[in-house]
């Protein structure tokens with residue numbers, strides 16, 4: 157990891173990859189990052205790091221870092237000055253506003269910026285431009301969880317914390333693979349199993365590492381979360397494994413939920429999910445009889461059929477058993493990116509800062525008055541990225557500004573996405589060049605990355621952590637906050653962006669959280685440096701943050717308004733138990749595409765590999781995409797390990813190597829989504845998994861269903 161003798165100083169910071177939020181120190185020698193070591197006093201990672209954290213510093217001075225702004229001239233991208241770059245973007249925005257109004261501008265950003273950068277960006281979009289077109293790649297990640305929390309509890313906030321994993325008697329992992337995606341959360345679970353025998357239930361179509369060591373693996377079919385969770389609820393109700401005191405005092409809607417669950421006795425659920433009825437009953441017994449339980453969930457829920465409905469059922473599982481708001485008990489979503497939750501607090505999932513609801517006139521008034529802008533300029537809703545692409549298709553969105561995300565790999569139905577990227581004036585702000593999305597750019601802005609800027613990022617358990625600048629960005633690259641503020645100044649809105657640095661931004665934005673559920677007013681940069689990460693809410697004067705929510709009641713929820721943030725008060729102080737419908741996945745079945753298509757991640761890579769493919773130690777482990785095929789299916793198709801296989805869906809095709817493995821069930825295949833098509837050779841033989849996925853989304857969260865596509869397999873040649 158490091159050599160103490162080669163390091164001048166160690167700077168306190170936080171890992172910038174996944175939402176676990178591990179504490180670490182970056183070692184600096186003569187102003188350059190040269191090493192990393194875990195922070196032993198971090199309560200999150202307790203002195204450990206995973207592969208990605210260990211090598212995080214290696215991209216800081218990579219030769220492919222973007223170092224100067226570029227503008228398209230014909231087929232070429234040519235270097236320009238920052239003055240030209242800022243003015244070009246401001247001019248394009250002004251022209252778009254004149255020609256098409258605020259709707260003609262779109263912003264789509266990632267989940268690895270800092271809270272301060274999100275705040276500046278959303279202030280620019282909503283308080284200056286007044287555009288409804290701002291979305292984050294949380295649309296691919298946590299949008300369903302966000303809506304599920306709002307529907308059940310009234311606000312978008314993970315109720316529990318990692319410490320709950322230490323005291324839970326049972327951990328139920330549903331649609332998550334922390335061993336690959338949140339490795340330090342997984343290590344914590346393993347330590348607790350060894351120490352105190354925590355029972356582990358894993359519901360996953362694949363035989364993942366957690367599934368392979370679980371006490372009970374519920375190997376459900378792709379897309380069958382709803383009947384599985386309903387059936388567990390059915391058994392809990394049938395056998396009275398309920399907390400009646402909690403149901404009566406703190407919830408609304410139990411009778412409706414009970415009636416809905418009656419359709420899912422374990423024998424029926426067995427037919428719908430493929431999970432033996434006895435295993436469903438055992439899962440219910442383990443969960444219901446334990447004094448404490450945590451459910452961890454992630455993309456197997458968020459990107460699957462009826463995603464928001466599934467989240468609300470998971471919440472209900474905890475509500476009817478009283479397993480929430482006390483140690484060792486929580487439905488806890490695992491956020492994918494380092495600052496996904498910061499983004500959701502500021503508005504990345506459609507809210508206004510302070511978890512405010514833009515549909516609520518009082519909330520809009522509060523934000524407009526604080527910013528000193530006209531209330532009418534604030535959009536009452538925001539359009540997701542899918543809607544923005546449709547607006548481009550219709551010729552109504554003219555300038556799209558993409559910041560720190562890579563839609564030419566990550567969005568579903570790549571052919572459609574790339575057509576739209578070609579049609580719009582595309583501004584790409586990122587840290588590497590070349591980059592798949594930058595291939596379509598008209599203007600490219602080189603940005604600073606983690607380690608080159610200071611700010612805060614909030615992890616999966618609401619813990620606000622500090623990231624610190626330890627080295628200068630390469631060449632002329634600028635941090636995102638500087639770029640955003642300069643564009644605002646060029647648009648004549650400089651008075652709203654007066655901050656000399658990120659700490660002043662933090663101090664402004666935290667005032668907007670005062671007395672809100674995510675109150676940050678008790679947090680300062682100095683406190684974060686001295687005490688480490690602090691969990692919100694942490695009101696001014698509070699000695700500590702808040703480990704878990706709902707210890708003494710809930711925010712009001714509204715059964716009729718799915719986007720309620722609390723002010724449409726129907727059930728004061730109670731959580732809502734939703735009787736969600738069940739829509740069987742039969743419309744997706746297609747004899748021409750007989751396999752279920754599941755896409756996901758591997759531990760070695762992060763998102764679209766922008767960083768990890770450039771880290772030799774990681775990329776060498778998984779340098780190529782692959783498709784996992786069950787041995788029975790492979791034998792039937794004459795496919796052997798390492799053969800080239802064409803995977804074909806209604807949307808497109810890819811050519812990848814076969815990995816023949818019982819990790820996937822018969823009739824299902826799995827592809828990692830990390831890989832893109834950058835060079836011309838790859839473009840002829842595409843390998844990005846999102847060529848195969850469709851634009852069908854969850855109807856409530858608008859999150860794409862990238863875990864439940866269909867495809868067929870064609871063997872091409874022997875490997």
Ligand code: SF4
Nearest residue numbers: 171173174178206209
């Ligand atoms: Fe970084 Fe996540 Fe690994 Fe922790 S678990 S070191 S936050 S990538």
